[in-house]
Amino acid sequence: MRFLRRSLVGLFLMAVTVGLLAYAGHAVYGALETVWNREERVRPANERIFAVNVRAYDAVTVTPVLTGFGEVRSRRTLEVRATASGTVVELAEAFEDGGTVREGDLLLRVDPRTAEAALEVARTDLAGAEAELRDARRALVLAGDDVVSAEDQAALRTQALARARNMASSGIGTEAAVDDAALAEASALQAILSRRQALAAAEARVDIAQNDLARAEIALSDAERALADTELYAAFTGTLSDVTVVEGRLVQNNEQLANLVDPDRLEVSFRISNAEYARILDADGDLMQAPVRISLDVLGGNLVTDGVITRESASVGTGTTGRLIFARIDAPRGFRPGDFVSVHVDEPELQDVAVLPSTALDAAGTVLVVGEDERLEIAQVELLRRQGDDVIVRGEGLEGRLVVAERSPLLGAGIKVRPVSPELDSARAEAEAPAMVELTEERRAALVALVEANQFMPQAAKDRVLAQLAEPMVPAATVERIESRRGG
Incomplete structure (x- = not known):
């Protein structure tokens, strides 16, 4: 009996399992069939709008600045x-x-003793040269006097020879006397020649003495300069x-x-x-x-x-x-040679140009501008200068249009955008600002009384409305809301 009971329980469990499996298979098949028979619903894709930073293209006159780096010298x-x-x-x-x-300040002095000794020697040599020149000049004067004396003696000897010849021709004198007179004249002429040689020697001595004096003066000047060179002075401040x-x-x-x-x-x-x-x-x-x-x-x-x-x-x-x-520095206060500095040079003015961020320009020299229906368009511009993070460009027909300040690979021609800029944001804020009205004192008091009499308004809201009513200008919507409740 136990075996039969266990067998029946096993058959029952197996039948229940098979039934459950069959039901599960049928449910899965039904779900798949529903999916296969369902029609695909394609949702329409929404166009993506990109927010972009823009800047207005304003044609102005710009003075470009050339920037370089250099060294102060x-x-x-x-x-x-x-x-x-x-x-x-x-x-x-x-x-x-x-x-x-x-x-003119004294910078340093070298030991001057050697230079001073050389200067004294030069002064002594100069004194000796001056004495030698004086002696030579005196000897020259004496030599000249000797020549004059010899010439006088020769003149006398010539006269004596003439007398002797006259006497000999008259028969009074002898030929021997004439010969003696001629010999005396020749001796006198020879003495003149000797004296002239002595005079030439005296003149040469004077020239030599003058040259020695000049050398002594030069040596003295060198010694004085050598002594002065022992002191070094500043040539300028x-x-x-x-x-x-x-x-x-x-x-x-x-x-x-x-x-x-x-x-x-x-x-x-x-x-x-x-x-x-x-x-x-x-x-x-x-x-x-x-x-x-x-x-x-x-x-x-x-x-x-x-x-x-x-x-x-x-x-x-x-x-x-x-x-x-x-470049010459006009006021070099604080600068020193060797300083590494930046130099900015004003170039000639450029007219009818615009200053844009460098991120607005691509390698092809084009910019993106906001066109109709706030879609982007490509515009060609001419790059004139690069100034740090900005560029100076010139384009045709772009005056007043909005240019994309920061380009990205997602932006291109035909893309719809939402322009963003401080000027546009302030304009939108002004357009969206609530209308304000100025209240008379009677109307202001009436509105305050209505707010204070409202028992259903929370205290925080009541304080906020009363603060608005205390201002010179009150939002028109607040006034209308309070007065509409009064009318109700």
Whole structure:
């Protein structure tokens, strides 16, 4: 009996399971059949509208600014070099890096003892040369007197010879007397020749003495200059840099000791491209003396000064391009040689142009403008300048139209957009602003009484309405709502 009962229970459970499976299969088949027989409903796709930032195309006159970077340099820098060798015995207190000296200030003094001794020797030599010249001139005078005396004696001997010949011809004198007179005359003439040779020697001695005196004077001048060179003075007012000397150091002649920089005569050199260079040329092709603004970033602040372009480099350096421009700094207060600064040059004005964000222009030189039904259109423009994050462009027929300020790959011609800009938002806000009315004191008091008498209005709402009624201008909708309730 137990076996039969268990068998019947098993058959019953199996039958129930098969029935449930059959019902489940029928339900699944029915659901699939319903799905297969259902007609597809295609929902209409809604057009996507993009919100875009726009800017109005306003044709204005713009002065482009050419921006470059350069280095401040001194227009007058002097190498301070030693003019004499020796030990530095005196040094100015300001002779140090950053020290300021005035024109004519004594910078340093080298030990002058050797130069002073040489000067004394030169003075002694000059005194000896002057004495020798005086002695030579006196000897020249005496030699001249000897020549005169010899000529006088020769004249007497000639006269004696003439008398002797006259006496001999008269028979009074003898031929021997004539011969003696002739010999005496010849001796006198020979004496004249000797005296003239002595005179020439005296003249040569004077010339030699004069040359020796000139050499002594030159030597004295050199000694005085050598003594003066032991003292070094500032050639102009400026600031010292690269100082390499201290008191007591042995320096050599022409050794560089420091650099003297004039802080009031500075200029800036900056390099620009060939295209930028062409824009600052005048009608004759010469470089314009354009004004510039020079700025130096100093710990978050800026030192700004003005200047003017003065010249350009004579040639393009090896491995470089563009042009090197020099500009004089008018007020160099705070600037120092070596500062890296930015230079801004005002170019000639551009008329009938617009300034747009650089993100509004693509590589093809086109912009997107909002057309009819707020759909985008492509417009061609001419790129004139790039100014930081902005571009200066010129286009035809774009005056007053809205230009997309920030392009994206999702935007293109025919796309419907919703323009967004501060000007449009303010216009919409003004259009959507509630109408305001000005109340008379009687009407204001009546409205306040109605609000206070309303027992069904919450206290917070009542306070808000009373605050509005206390203002000079009250929303017209609030007034109408209160007065309509009174009429009810």
